[in-house]
Amino acid sequence: MEFKVSLGPQHPALHEALSLRMTLEGEIIRDADLKLGYSHRGIEKLAEERTFTQNIYLTERICGICSHSHTTCFVQGVEQLMELIPARRGLYIRTLIAELERVHSHLLWLGVAGQEAGFESFFMYTWRDREVVMDILDWITGNRVHYAMNTFGGVRRDIDELQKKKILDSLDLLTKRTEYYLSIGANEPTFVNRLAGVGKLSREDAIALCAVGPTLRASGVPMDVRKDDPYAVYNEIPFEVCTADSCDVLGRTVVRVKELIQSYKMIEFLLKNLPDGPFKVKAPRKVKPNEVYSRYEAPRGENVHYIKSNGSDKPERLKVRAPTLANYPATIKMLKNGFIADIPLIFAAIDPCICCAERLVQLDNPGSGESKVLSFSQLRTMANDHYKKVNLMKKEAVWPF
Amino acid sequence: MNSEAIFEKINGEIKDKILEAAIAAPRRISVKVERGQLLSVLAYLKDQLQFTHLATISGVDLGENFEVIYHLSNDTTTILLRILTPRAEPKIPSVCQVIPGAILYERELQDMFGLLVENIPDPRRLLLCDDWPQGQYPLRKDWKFDRPAEIIPGGK
């Protein structure tokens, strides 16, 4: 007996709005389909009306978790358009924040994986330790989530000796805790059984469906923009690309934990080799007509900005492709023939950031382009009217059992 | 194989299929092709040069024409493969049979630019809502949205 169930747009497993329509056969998913667009904000269109300086903060708001990824991707692209060579100390600090952000994002992901699997203690502990990174970021940038550190030609704030020392001190704690979580994740039988063998994505499928980031690396493909197409100062830092061959959710967890440990090493290297000198250089306001294609390895995978300038202080076109969108086709593939119980885990394993993947303005009235402000009583009448209509439709619907 | 070698190879082996090729920036090659040659060039790049990863497809409104850019990358180089399609007849071939992962980007192009993707396996809307009016393509340059003045509720 097959029946269709819709997960979302509001569902406890999804932290953002997205609709997943599944055809179920008992507990097994036979077919899955995605409906996107619930949180589309029109950032690409909006960016065409904003100056480059304003766009830094606009791109920062594409995503809350990887806010630094999008600004860095945008800023380094515009720097190429401006033919500007950013300050070396600025680049080091930019890379440092990028790695700290990766640490906080991966720790967040570990917690989310625990929560989706019903392992609440794991969630609480990882998120408690994530506060350490959040505090560091708060301390050196002035905010916990939107760091606003990037600017054309470098970064906006310097790092002093005290901050350097504090970060190095916290790294020991974080390394120890991460190794502990790896041992828990690998040894707790209920948790391992939920992760191992779930959401299989073969190497061939991962390549064909253009998956990115840890999803791709867990299928044994060592693709990492930091190595393939080094930006910022990644060509000077020693690090390894972490892969796994198990092609399942456990592999993705292992890849992320390994990347955490790599990130700690990179942060230590960056702090110990921080060059002296200015942390930013002055940037021009206008940009020559040209185009640039900027790539960045965000915590979730390859982040892509295509920027075309037309000689003014505003971009002609800004195309943003966030890693989550690239992972959707692979997710559909993974969901098929899985259990209902595995949906949240498979979905969480790509570390979805739904509003990253969607970027359009929600118009209140798309036909005429009007936006209205409704009072509460109006809303209530509207809702009542709507439900009267819905009731009529419901009477015709057939109960599937 | 670094980007210079790839550039040489493209210029040597499929010179007749492409319109022009240039190294735009370090590790970036820009290749222009005719609309009809897109699939064969794409298949060549994928099979011979391991350009398996399609990062995204960007559409750009150039006024008379739409430019569609396929961002392909392998482990050393990124190719910006571009085609032009006239505004009067905005058709592009679907590349899903070569790269299955392109489906979401093609659906996005259909929504945002009103390009007609031929032989697309799944022509439904991706991002726009179901009651979005026909013929409105938000990312075209002539689609303007005038923001109404903001009314803050509870005004004095």
Added chain:
Amino acid sequence: MNNKIVPFLPELLRHLFKKPATVKYPFEKEALPEGFRGNVVCDAAKCIGCMICVNDCPAEAIDIIRVSETEKKFKMILHNDRCIHCAQCVDSCPTKAYHMDAEYETAAFSRHDLKIEYK
């Protein structure tokens, strides 16, 4: 697989007798870092009305209105309800008229209450 039986238990039991990590927020407050980006505060005496901040503000939260053409008189409205606390105006201002304070409990009953006018 070297599965142990409930490997998490020692950690859990140890924390049973430890102080919780939670901060009882409205009663206890954590120290703010130096350079925290709170609300924007303008020193109206320093403002020369150059409009750079108006052009740079990503959230259109600053309005400078010229009151009279002949005299150099401006009225500045800071829309704190739109402000995204990016501090770009602090960076852009040529006369350093702006700074950020350490206020973070900025809730209000009406968005109108958040508007600040400088003359």
Added chain:
Amino acid sequence: MAILKPILYILVYPGLIFLMVYSTFCEWFDRKLYARMQNRIGPLHTGRSGILQPVADIIKLFAKEDIVPEKADKHMFSALPVFALAIICTTALYLPLWHYSEAPTFISFPGDLIVVAYLLTLPTLIYFLAGWHSNNYFSAIGGVRVLTMLFGYEIPLLLALLSPAVLADSWRILEIARFFQDKPLLMLVNLIGFFIAVIALQAKLERVPFDIPHAETEIVGGQLTEYSGKKLAFFRLLGDIEMVVGAGLIAAVFMGGFPGGLLPGLAWFVLKTLFIIFLLAAMRAATSRIRIDQMINFSWRWLAPLAVLQLFIVIIIKGMVS
């Protein structure tokens, strides 16, 4: 007066009021332990260190809008929570906590162990019916999972409860308790059975790792998705009382009952049930939710054979003792 006494029994002391007070206290205890194990504070504000929080939650639920879905079977939907609560309160009356020797329970008869085990199964059935009659996909999936799980844990639980009964040579909870109270060393024989019973109780209470029927990240609220307001409050109370009854049953059967006079008997009851709730809370904190197929596999591959093994051990020991 003769009629007043049973009414007091039912309404006040081992009956409704005592159960509700004690079960909300147990929920608070469980939540506080769970929170402290996770390095959190847990309930904090209502009452002294949040002790009244479960009561406040239930009062809040009673004040909420009570929605009956249009497509649901209205009579069944409304009647099920009341039935469930009535059944579980009846079960509680069989627990020997009043007094041990003369008036041990309000009603006690040979074979009440089987009756309690049977009555404890009924709420599970009601969960299934509640899910089914909600006429919602998530509820239906949740309801089916409830039944599937029932086949997993019920038989190990019964086998585990069987072994002390065999050892004590009685089907009366009271006599089993008295037997182990006289020979406390024999309690150690049932150690495997005790742990099996605790795990099965966890499954019966649908808590992590066995909260499969209402796994919120998968099927929202499971069988209770459509319930709100008063009816949900009834189900919550049901869960709390079920925890107390289950813990009390295990304490009575495996841990030597509740000896002594009126107050000490109650004190023993509280101590022993809180110990079992502590075990349940620790299990909840230390594991992650497993899949339904893994749960069935686990209970048939491990729990059931171990319970049978326990039974064999008990039979051998019994032969040696007598």
